[in-house]
Amino acid sequence: MKKTKLVQRNQVLFLFTLPILIMYCVFFIVPLLMGMKNSFTDWSGTSADYNFIGIQNYIKIFQDERFRNALVFNFKYTFLLTVATVVISLIVAIVLNQKIKARGFFRSIYFLPAILSLVTVGLIWNELFYRMIPAIGEATGWGLFQSSWLGSPKLAMYAILIVNLWQGCATPIVLLIAGLQSVPVDLYEAASIDGASAWEKFKSITIPYLIPVLNMVIVTCVKGGLTTFDYIKAMTDGGPMQSTESVGILIYNHAMQEGKFGYSVAESMILFVIIALVSVVTMRMSNSKKVGD
Amino acid sequence: MAKSKHIASRTVSYLIAAAGALIILLPFYVTLITAFKTPQESAQNFFSFPKSLYLENFKTVFAKAGYFKYFMNSVVVTVSSLILIYILVTMISYAIARNMKRHVYYKFIFGFIVLGMFVPFQVIMVPLVQFMGGLGMSNKFGLILLHVTYAAMQGVFLLVNYIQNVPVDLEEAAYIDGCTTIQAYVKVVLPLLKPMTSTVIVLNALWVWNDFQMPLMILNKLPDTWTLPLFQYNFKSQYSFDYNMAFASYLIAMVPVLIAYILAQKNIVKGLTAGAVKS
Known part of the structure; x- marks a missing residue:
């Protein structure tokens, strides 16, 4: 009796795994393999036939200046995004974790951007940049504010970055506040008795407790930065003069607008390898800083 | 001093x-x-x-642009995706968590599915368009299945880790009382998983409702099936001369989420942090 029950249970559990497993294979693994195959062809995306051209796409990509520029853009963008997100979120989380008045109100406000779609946010800021920047420029006479930053090849990236931070800090702030609350208060008291300064307390008590959350924030930022797409699509679409063309946008343009389907898939495979490498390195680096175990 | x-x-x-x-x-x-x-x-x-x-801006957005249709599309896609995510992702996570140490099959599919988290969307973005078109699934139904599949990678990761820490005693007691596996799962296990399932639901509700990339790939050619983010993106190019109207469209797209946020703020924040910060 008991044995049949166990067999039955294992059958049920096996059936439990099937729906997602099948969907995962059909909607993820199959397209992935198709992509790998297409990356060795010269298929345009619409033509009836295509030729296998070996690794020619890959060789071309490594000589392609446009791809290299996109990659440089992504790395710069990701670095700035990650550093700024960590610094801003940490400051705000610490402020909002203090016993200030209207703390709950402030916390609700700071999370607001996270509930909006990236496209809506991008489009609203688009208009803000066009109206606000020249208005500031008129009032102050500073050259930097003469026209919308989105129209300038030098400044467009920073404009997108500001928008990304405006929205992207919301979730890290909530997570970091929760992390700060997990620090036992008596540790601070003990440190104060020992005469530790505020900075010392922050460095040797707060940070170690925040490492798991910071890890998550950093890894998410890195992945988000390397694959950035929505804001750019809504704000500059890669312009002006390809100055904000991220790899994600480049892949989309090659595949959907320029008839280089096979080539674009090869680009995405290279992006995959880069992201895998960078993720492993970031996780290693931030894990090695973990204190206490 | x-x-x-x-x-x-x-x-x-x-x-x-x-x-x-x-x-x-x-x-x-x-x-x-x-x-x-x-x-x-x-x-x-x-x-x-x-x-x-x-109020003319709003009238135009509602009447001419057909805001309500896109709103309903977003509701259908989000609600269906979340129901399927709740049922299917929790099921597979439970099976994996309980049998991972006993059977290599479960251990393998865990690694196999979680691995997907590291593959950026761009890698399969392009083949996906071709593939879904070939299956005749470049529609809302296809989009829902895609959302469920992509939610499963992170969902399985979070839930399996959580379920492994849930004691088995209660389930065993239920078996002794004569429950079948499914009865025990529904009546005993599911309520115990609520903290983590709500994290998964909150994360995915925000993601699916606001998602732009997947609808852009799958639905862009069929204006009747557009979700709100896609509608706004296309609205911008259509009415770019009239940005007051565009802002009216942003505002009414925000309102439903703002209301949801005000009503469920505590649960949203709790749901987000329950999974991230282990106490």
């Missing part, structure tokens, strides 16, 4: 909190006022409060 230092640091805290809040609120303020202004009024002063409540 200690006291004055205390007051100084308190003041700095308030200044930072208030300045940040202003920066957060500015785009909301601009959206609100611009939606109620005529183009002439906005041209005069972009940042001023509207002199009267001008």
